[in-house]
Amino acid sequence: GPLPHDNPDNVRLAERYLHRFYGLPAGLRGRKASLDAFQDKIKEMQEFFKLEVTGNLDENTLDVMQQPRCGVPDVGEYN
């Protein structure tokens, strides 16, 4: 089957999640720098949840992103 990161819904979900909880800057899609930022934030999230740190939007990572949770960001300054 298709890899999870190929699914645009999954990418949107991940962007929303990383934007909200890991301070991913909005509106940077499509450039190399933004891909790096996206992967760095995924790595940060994977490290926090003790997942395998790959920077890729794998099934385990998506699974955690879909779980019900608290709205307070996991890292960074609280605004």
Added chain:
Amino acid sequence: HFPRKLKWQNTNITFRIVNYTPDLKKSDVDRAIRNALNVWADVTPLTFKKLNEGIADIMISFGSKEHGDYNPFDGPNGLLAHAYPPGPGIGGDTHFDEDEHWTKDSSTYNLFIVAAHELGHALGMSHSSDPGALMYPVYSYGEGFPLAEDDIEGIQELYGPNPNHRKVKPKPDAPQKCDPMLSFDAVTELRGETIIFKDRFYWRIHPQFVEPEQTLIKNTWPSLPNKVDAAYENPEKDQVFIFSGIRMWALNGYTLVDGYPKYIHKLGLPKSVRKIDAAVHIRETGKTLLFTDEEYWSYDEASGSMDTGYPRSIETDFPGMGDEVDAAAFHYGYLYFFHEHVQYEYSYNSRKVIRVLRANSIFNC
């Protein structure tokens, strides 16, 4: 903790419930919030006074979508609640998503558990990466006193311990997979995955996952007990049987099978057996071995009865691996016995121990 270790400067903190969810009776909401505050009061010198009007340190409210703080909720599921760290104005305020269904039991979202977590933020606690801690950011239902050691260490770092030394029993930290002294409660296969139970948690090893996944038992199966003694898979029935004390449950995939729990004595064990230490199904013979203390029993899955001539001595029939077993598994003609932090690889055909490994070598530690 939040950056700069934000905390309340006095120990007498006020709170006010600004509005109520229609999902619960007003008195149930009051009780859930009061109990959630008491969780933190038990382990600190903090006291909480309820105000019915005016501005309190912690203003508690239910709202949906954009609810006045430019930090909107998202409808059912997803975000459940949020809270602000100690400070003036919005600091300490705690908001619950009204689009969730709030309960006082394990169905949907338990208000007491979410409130205890959020009020932790309102007191200065940030998120924990320990999946057994109350301050772990992902919701899970649990019973009993909700704080783990990690939560207590955190809050006492800010406010110190409770001078009245009220007795509380914290939940231990989540077991670490590479702890050299790690032992297991139970091991089973589940449709090609390996499930390892330890304390309130289980690890899931999937052939396509590089890292094992650790989850609270209650998170997946709220009605299972917090401690599993033994487990085995019968692949012909496509069922996994889980034992705790004198009760057993059956899973089909991850779903609990109706009609359980049943008493283990239904299998034909005598009433004197109060607990099964380990269980393993041997596909080739259709037998399930059940280990209790220094003995084991053989259960015939086809006839649904215990084989005669049992119990037999573990030490006699499985030479080289001591007389007690914590967990057992069977792969490709080898039995894997776990006892304390050691794993014995036992050849079922040649009837001897082939290798002795650390229990957690299963995690590639």
